[in-house]
Amino acid sequence: MRRLLSLILLVGLASINVSPEDSRPxxxxxxxxxxxxxxxxxxxxxxxxxxxxxxxxxxxxxxxxxxxxxxxxxxxxxxxxxxxxxxxxxxxxxxxxxxxxxxxxxxxxxxxxxxxxxxxxxxxxxxxxxxxxxxxxxxxxxxxxxxxxxxxxxxxxxxxxxxxxxxxxxxxxxxxxxxxxxxxxxxxxxxxxxxxxxxxxxxxxxxxxxxxxxxxxxxxxxxxxxxxxxxxxxxxxxxxxxxxxxxxxxGVILKDYQAGEREIRITIAETGKTKHAVRFIGKGGAVLAETFDNPAVYTFKGDELYVRAKVIDSNGLVAWTQPVFPESRR
Ligand SMILES: [Zn+2]
Ligand SMILES: [Zn+2]
Incomplete structure (x- = not known):
């Protein structure tokens, strides 16, 4: 969790971190x-x-x-x-x-x-x-x-x-x-x-x-x-x-989303009989992996420039998670 909060920002202003002693949920x-x-x-x-x-x-x-x-x-x-x-x-x-x-x-x-x-x-x-x-x-x-x-x-x-x-x-x-x-x-x-x-x-x-x-x-x-x-x-x-x-x-709601040093993990909030596909997308828009699992997990291979995820449900609703640059997280 804290890893996500200390994203190294590649451009622009200095990074903003939540202080470790800030324990509010x-x-x-x-x-x-x-x-x-x-x-x-x-x-x-x-x-x-x-x-x-x-x-x-x-x-x-x-x-x-x-x-x-x-x-x-x-x-x-x-x-x-x-x-x-x-x-x-x-x-x-x-x-x-x-x-x-x-x-x-x-x-x-x-x-x-x-x-x-x-x-x-x-x-x-x-x-x-x-x-x-x-x-x-x-x-x-x-x-x-x-x-x-x-x-x-x-x-x-x-x-x-x-x-x-x-x-x-x-x-x-x-x-x-x-x-x-x-x-x-x-x-x-x-x-x-x-x-x-x-x-x-x-x-x-x-x-x-x-x-x-x-x-x-x-x-x-x-x-x-x-x-x-x-x-x-x-x-x-x-x-x-x-x-x-x-x-x-x-329209797609996530229960949880974690991006750590090694993986991205997405937990979708299920609604009724709706089905989901999760696409992990990288450089040039290439689909690096697609899964129907929930949670959906993508483990970094090391050569991705960035990875972002798109969750698409069977009624056309979508969620987009933010891109992470794995190299900057190590
Ligand atoms: Zn406007
Ligand atoms: Zn406008």
């Missing part, structure tokens, strides 16, 4: 880090958005309106008073380069970040990431395939960026790729195969709370992250997300 917190309200182009007020998530089993939420930082103090006083729900401040820094959207969420921002622009998609990403870091935020690059704006080549080499959206619930973001454009998983493997650490988040990018079920809308509840932390505080959650101690899901 870790637990999983469910949250969505990408939500719109009437503060930009969502269809409900912030309190209504919060009410939906709090009422559907979530523990934390980031309201990330376009170029707008919602004040969370008042909302936390109302909805977080019992310590069971938390709003983390956030914003979707919404920029573009030659009409290609460059959207990056800043989680835990201390102040509003204005879009920085740039001389290319990659330059705009870099400048906005730097601005988010300077404002105390954790940046995640959003929906790379929205308007087919960004690929692995744009994300490789960005300093200070360690997160992107592997899944975004908006209906126009082309998660799976197509027409010769790679899907988000291919983009992920492209960056990871260059040796750069990148974690993948699933998010809702919620815009529509009204008219649930209506075609072409961005509803809540489609993609989220499960974060392992000792306490439901912004510091604990953001540190855990920063070091990759979370997994992403569109």
């Amino acid at each position: 870790l637990r999983w917190y469910k949250g969505n880090t990408h939500t719109h309200t009437l503060n930009s182009d969502g269809d409900v007020a912030p309190d209504e958005a919060v009410r939906w998530y709090r009422g559907h089993g979530y523990h934390f939420l980031v309201l990330s309106d376009h170029n707008f930082l919602t004040d969370t103090a008042g909302l936390n006083a109302v909805f977080g008073a019992e310590g069971k729900f938390l709003l983390i401040p956030g914003e979707e820094i919404t920029d573009e380069f030659e009409k290609l959207p460059v959207h990056i969420n800043g989680l835990g921002l201390r102040r509003l970040v204005e879009p920085r622009g740039g001389t290319s998609v990659a330059d705009a990403i870099q400048r906005n990431v730097e601005a988010i870091r300077k404002a105390g935020g954790l940046p995640h690059f959003n929906h790379p395939n929205f308007v087919w704006a960004a690929g692995a080549a744009d994300l490789k080499g960005i300093k200070g960026l360690r997160h992107f959206e592997i899944f975004n619930g908006h209906p126009q973001v082309n998660n799976l790729g197509g027409g010769g454009f790679p899907g988000t998983e291919e983009i992920w493997d492209g960056v990871l195969s260059s040796g750069q650490l990148l974690y993948g988040l699933a998010t809702d990018d919620t815009h529509n709370f009204k008219a649930p079920g209506e075609a072409g809308k961005a509803w809540p509840g489609r993609g989220w992250i499960m974060v392992r932390a000792a306490r439901l505080t912004a510091v604990d959650l953001l540190q855990a997300i920063e070091r990759g101690d979370f997994y992403s899901s569109t």
Whole structure:
């Protein structure tokens, strides 16, 4: 367990470790880090958005309106008073380069970040990431395939960026790729195969709370992250997300996930008669192993650059665990 908490981070900031004397039990917190309200182009007020998530089993939420930082103090006083729900401040820094959207969420921002622009998609990403870091935020690059704006080549080499959206619930973001454009998983493997650490988040990018079920809308509840932390505080959650101690899901729930020096072990929470396959994926997106076992275990052979796992259930729901670079764990 503690091994997982001391991932050696390959890029960017110094690693953050939980102190060994911190003996509080870790637990999983469910949250969505990408939500719109009437503060930009969502269809409900912030309190209504919060009410939906709090009422559907979530523990934390980031309201990330376009170029707008919602004040969370008042909302936390109302909805977080019992310590069971938390709003983390956030914003979707919404920029573009030659009409290609460059959207990056800043989680835990201390102040509003204005879009920085740039001389290319990659330059705009870099400048906005730097601005988010300077404002105390954790940046995640959003929906790379929205308007087919960004690929692995744009994300490789960005300093200070360690997160992107592997899944975004908006209906126009082309998660799976197509027409010769790679899907988000291919983009992920492209960056990871260059040796750069990148974690993948699933998010809702919620815009529509009204008219649930209506075609072409961005509803809540489609993609989220499960974060392992000792306490439901912004510091604990953001540190855990920063070091990759979370997994992403569109519906598959894990009972446990351990990545040690020698192996990755995934225990799936079974539901009814649903069946699962677990794929362990490495350099170039190659499937290193596939198993139907639960727990699913992958023992490092030593020559993998990285290993990540994808759990797929028989109804099409998925969980993605974060990549580990075995060499850096010894
Ligand atoms: Zn966006
Ligand atoms: Zn958005």
